[in-house]
Amino acid sequence: MEEQKKELHCSECGVKIEGEYYKCLDNCLQVNFFDTEEENCFCSTECFDKYMSLEQLNIEDDEDEI
Numbered sequence: 001m002e003e004q005k006k007e008l009h010c011s012e013c014g015v016k017i018e019g020e021y022y023k024c025l026d027n028c029l030q031v032n033f034f035d036t037e038e039e040n041c042f043c044s045t046e047c048f049d050k051y052m053s054l055e056q057l058n059i060e061d062d063e064d065e066i
């Protein structure tokens with residue numbers, strides 16, 4: 001009997017995953033960010049960054065706010 005292949009989609013942009021994908025392996029983040037194993041699935045590191053609200057800041061911009 002052939003096992004049906006699970007269809008995965010990127011949690012950020014929703015694109016269908018075919019082949020390689022990114023998955024967060026950090027336990028603490030997994031608990032906080034993902035309800036199911038399927039949600040921990042991203043087509044690119046850019047999508048993962050967006051999902052995790054990772055932002056590029058400038059150290060000089062930061063200093064103005066102190």
Ligand SMILES: [Zn+2]
Pocket residue numbers: 010011012013014015042043044047
């Ligand atoms: Zn994506």
